[in-house]
Amino acid sequence: MAGTIAVYPGMFDPVTNGHLDLIERGVRIFDRLIVAVVTNPRKTPLFSIDERLDMLREATKGMGDIELDAFDGLLVRYVRQKKANVILRGLRAVSDFEYEFEMALTNRQMASDIETVFMAPNLEYIYLRARLVKEVARYNGDVSHYAPDYVVKKLKEKFHF
Amino acid sequence: MAGTIAVYPGMFDPVTNGHLDLIERGVRIFDRLIVAVVTNPRKTPLFSIDERLDMLREATKGMGDIELDAFDGLLVRYVRQKKANVILRGLRAVSDFEYEFEMALTNRQMASDIETVFMAPNLEYIYLRARLVKEVARYNGDVSHYAPDYVVKKLKEKFHF
Amino acid sequence: MAGTIAVYPGMFDPVTNGHLDLIERGVRIFDRLIVAVVTNPRKTPLFSIDERLDMLREATKGMGDIELDAFDGLLVRYVRQKKANVILRGLRAVSDFEYEFEMALTNRQMASDIETVFMAPNLEYIYLRARLVKEVARYNGDVSHYAPDYVVKKLKEKFHF
Amino acid sequence: MAGTIAVYPGMFDPVTNGHLDLIERGVRIFDRLIVAVVTNPRKTPLFSIDERLDMLREATKGMGDIELDAFDGLLVRYVRQKKANVILRGLRAVSDFEYEFEMALTNRQMASDIETVFMAPNLEYIYLRARLVKEVARYNGDVSHYAPDYVVKKLKEKFHF
Amino acid sequence: MAGTIAVYPGMFDPVTNGHLDLIERGVRIFDRLIVAVVTNPRKTPLFSIDERLDMLREATKGMGDIELDAFDGLLVRYVRQKKANVILRGLRAVSDFEYEFEMALTNRQMASDIETVFMAPNLEYIYLRARLVKEVARYNGDVSHYAPDYVVKKLKEKFHF
Amino acid sequence: MAGTIAVYPGMFDPVTNGHLDLIERGVRIFDRLIVAVVTNPRKTPLFSIDERLDMLREATKGMGDIELDAFDGLLVRYVRQKKANVILRGLRAVSDFEYEFEMALTNRQMASDIETVFMAPNLEYIYLRARLVKEVARYNGDVSHYAPDYVVKKLKEKFHF
Numbered sequence: 001m002a003g004t005i006a007v008y009p010g011m012f013d014p015v016t017n018g019h020l021d022l023i024e025r026g027v028r029i030f031d032r033l034i035v036a037v038v039t040n041p042r043k044t045p046l047f048s049i050d051e052r053l054d055m056l057r058e059a060t061k062g063m064g065d066i067e068l069d070a071f072d073g074l075l076v077r078y079v080r081q082k083k084a085n086v087i088l089r090g091l092r093a094v095s096d097f098e099y100e101f102e103m104a105l106t107n108r109q110m111a112s113d114i115e116t117v118f119m120a121p122n123l124e125y126i127y128l129r130a131r132l133v134k135e136v137a138r139y140n141g142d143v144s145h146y147a148p149d150y151v152v153k154k155l156k157e158k159f160h161f
Numbered sequence: 162m163a164g165t166i167a168v169y170p171g172m173f174d175p176v177t178n179g180h181l182d183l184i185e186r187g188v189r190i191f192d193r194l195i196v197a198v199v200t201n202p203r204k205t206p207l208f209s210i211d212e213r214l215d216m217l218r219e220a221t222k223g224m225g226d227i228e229l230d231a232f233d234g235l236l237v238r239y240v241r242q243k244k245a246n247v248i249l250r251g252l253r254a255v256s257d258f259e260y261e262f263e264m265a266l267t268n269r270q271m272a273s274d275i276e277t278v279f280m281a282p283n284l285e286y287i288y289l290r291a292r293l294v295k296e297v298a299r300y301n302g303d304v305s306h307y308a309p310d311y312v313v314k315k316l317k318e319k320f321h322f
Numbered sequence: 323m324a325g326t327i328a329v330y331p332g333m334f335d336p337v338t339n340g341h342l343d344l345i346e347r348g349v350r351i352f353d354r355l356i357v358a359v360v361t362n363p364r365k366t367p368l369f370s371i372d373e374r375l376d377m378l379r380e381a382t383k384g385m386g387d388i389e390l391d392a393f394d395g396l397l398v399r400y401v402r403q404k405k406a407n408v409i410l411r412g413l414r415a416v417s418d419f420e421y422e423f424e425m426a427l428t429n430r431q432m433a434s435d436i437e438t439v440f441m442a443p444n445l446e447y448i449y450l451r452a453r454l455v456k457e458v459a460r461y462n463g464d465v466s467h468y469a470p471d472y473v474v475k476k477l478k479e480k481f482h483f
Numbered sequence: 484m485a486g487t488i489a490v491y492p493g494m495f496d497p498v499t500n501g502h503l504d505l506i507e508r509g510v511r512i513f514d515r516l517i518v519a520v521v522t523n524p525r526k527t528p529l530f531s532i533d534e535r536l537d538m539l540r541e542a543t544k545g546m547g548d549i550e551l552d553a554f555d556g557l558l559v560r561y562v563r564q565k566k567a568n569v570i571l572r573g574l575r576a577v578s579d580f581e582y583e584f585e586m587a588l589t590n591r592q593m594a595s596d597i598e599t600v601f602m603a604p605n606l607e608y609i610y611l612r613a614r615l616v617k618e619v620a621r622y623n624g625d626v627s628h629y630a631p632d633y634v635v636k637k638l639k640e641k642f643h644f
Numbered sequence: 645m646a647g648t649i650a651v652y653p654g655m656f657d658p659v660t661n662g663h664l665d666l667i668e669r670g671v672r673i674f675d676r677l678i679v680a681v682v683t684n685p686r687k688t689p690l691f692s693i694d695e696r697l698d699m700l701r702e703a704t705k706g707m708g709d710i711e712l713d714a715f716d717g718l719l720v721r722y723v724r725q726k727k728a729n730v731i732l733r734g735l736r737a738v739s740d741f742e743y744e745f746e747m748a749l750t751n752r753q754m755a756s757d758i759e760t761v762f763m764a765p766n767l768e769y770i771y772l773r774a775r776l777v778k779e780v781a782r783y784n785g786d787v788s789h790y791a792p793d794y795v796v797k798k799l800k801e802k803f804h805f
Numbered sequence: 806m807a808g809t810i811a812v813y814p815g816m817f818d819p820v821t822n823g824h825l826d827l828i829e830r831g832v833r834i835f836d837r838l839i840v841a842v843v844t845n846p847r848k849t850p851l852f853s854i855d856e857r858l859d860m861l862r863e864a865t866k867g868m869g870d871i872e873l874d875a876f877d878g879l880l881v882r883y884v885r886q887k888k889a890n891v892i893l894r895g896l897r898a899v900s901d902f903e904y905e906f907e908m909a910l911t912n913r914q915m916a917s918d919i920e921t922v923f924m925a926p927n928l929e930y931i932y933l934r935a936r937l938v939k940e941v942a943r944y945n946g947d948v949s950h951y952a953p954d955y956v957v958k959k960l961k962e963k964f965h966f
Contacts, residue, residue: 093745
């Protein structure tokens, strides 16, 4: 086997400690890891693509050989274009599970040579969602347990400057 | 990264097409794959360890570099002894999901350097269980869709010779 | 369409108000309904086949054209032999759902001309299981809400005569 | 029993192979089947009622005695008006299950003489959703496995003419 | 222990018999119960805060020592300000379960001295949602089984005056 | 309200840190807490009633006003006999949820004046089961994260003396 290249796609709006935990695990297992921000024109994220990439860059410093990127369109097309063969996804709860399965099996239908691989985040991040982090930050609650310092700072600027 | 060695543990009582599907996927992604039959003294499998290894050997011929083995005791201890760093598990349904999570998080608690990685089998095997194959074979039903020919033959010998 | 004949298989150990509720719904929808007691040699039911059929007979009196029967072996083989084309099953909870799906899809694999049809019992029986009725009756608890009088009487005889 | 008339309600935006699979199963079991497009003023479907009925007409040609219709307002009121006694629904995954149960039990509360009956689609359509088909088609992905040719053509016209 | 004060937060848009059932259970167990309407500026409820409080007042008359209130911002901050130590939540179905767990564990992370306590509503309200009540009322369906008379009247005024 | 007395029933075979976490939460919320070991003649626990009570006594020292007891027969009968009005249960995962709901609603059917109240354990114990602790200890794995020292010692004596 020549080497396994994995793409870890997500909104990362913003990156949380749960995402970072998964990135660390992915780096340990795959030969190369590409963290790819989804740019979906029909969603309205809190942070722009540039802000999300910026926070990811800051948060993954020193974590090893990680490529940060953004893409739109079909995930499997992007994975192929990057000559990757694995999609990495975190699995946390039953509600995730069915959505993730739906996506994984649809992607496999379109590209049978690409595998989706699931990993569990650290237990303390198992109920952590970016949506919840934003909700708590919006009300000026403490989110330092859920996101790296730089992201906490950016959330404060967004909601309370 | 030097190379990822994965252990795929299971009862394989007997090996089904669902297991084989996962083995094929594992071979494509990991540098080396060890398929390890669990020998649990408190369970009473239909086939002996030797029979199970024999069926696995027959079924995985030509599938690539796969090591077949058996072990008892703690899985993480076995994984370490084999100098592997990944446990591979199939995920099919919600009921699997919670049991598998429980196992993965317990194993991580005992050995934080070993990662459990989940993959989905081919859609047509998503509701396939070895227990069901045995149940159908016992009543002389057709299980050729669920298991390789050699296993179908061994099931017939077990129940109807 | 000539007429839909449905088989409602189960252990009925013993028949509960939840089963009866489903039988009533089945009678309204299908041209003929066969209630078929499973005789699984590897399970140890509380009541014998004859006792279970006897309780079913008593409980379904006046409910319409219902055939009571017992069978062993593969369900789809029995359904075909009865020239039926539908298997009726109750669905109550998520844990049921996956097991029932597994069975339905396995049966379809073996006999694509036979359909499994699911119905929900009355809301008040949605968490009712025969196992629980036996557990409560064993400790002399009141099960009159869960089973018809005749069954309650038989449970008392079994546990406390 | 005089005859069972079933209504299969849905958005059908657009009709997929999963819907068609269920329609075929329904035709085999019920005396008459009415496929009824829901016209919910608070949702913004991709296709108009007329387009959806047109695609259904094309896709169900030769499938037997199927009535195609559209309705708004309460489902049980529509079912009664059509003198039907069964609502047919597909069940695919656990997440469906709870929503469908909620609807079935609410409808039963309003009309106890109408039964909801669930069937499983073919295994290969078990993770198929109209939403996903639209998402893939929007990005010019191949959806020919998920929908009949005529629908694939209409999706292309919608997104890429 | 000095006394347990519980806050039961919710949208109550409008209050249903399921909510009232839980309020009655909470009153029996806790020393004091505060029913707190959430005022989330990013949601568009059918009824105003004042209307929702008005319906709650009418519906909880004579139910014992209940305080009705509204709040915005972080729930745990509100609970502390009221010197309460318990958050009361109803649990109905699996889909609720994961969302509720996510909220309970996030709240515990922010305020480890506040406990979330779950209770099951009466079985007949287990699939009841305020969203469904509004949907049925909008189409002039009968919702008298799901909500107290005063709320039924207010729903009629809202949709059909 | 005179005071809420809660019974926390369980096998406690053996008591784990997850149980202790729930006991601590129960003590904070209820006026009195009775921890009651279930003595089910049809199960074969690893530890005797006396051993389980002994470990509970050791583990709950200094935790406040807790009564330790054992009972057999119907739970609701025991709760009434202790003049308690609440049953306390931990909720961890979806698979728990349905079983617990089934029990809670059955108990309510038999005794409508007794409420079942659910609480979530600390996140780190959310996938912890006594069965798993025994499994790991049997193979001489480290269980010090899952159970108090005294229990770890007793497990060692049981499996390896």
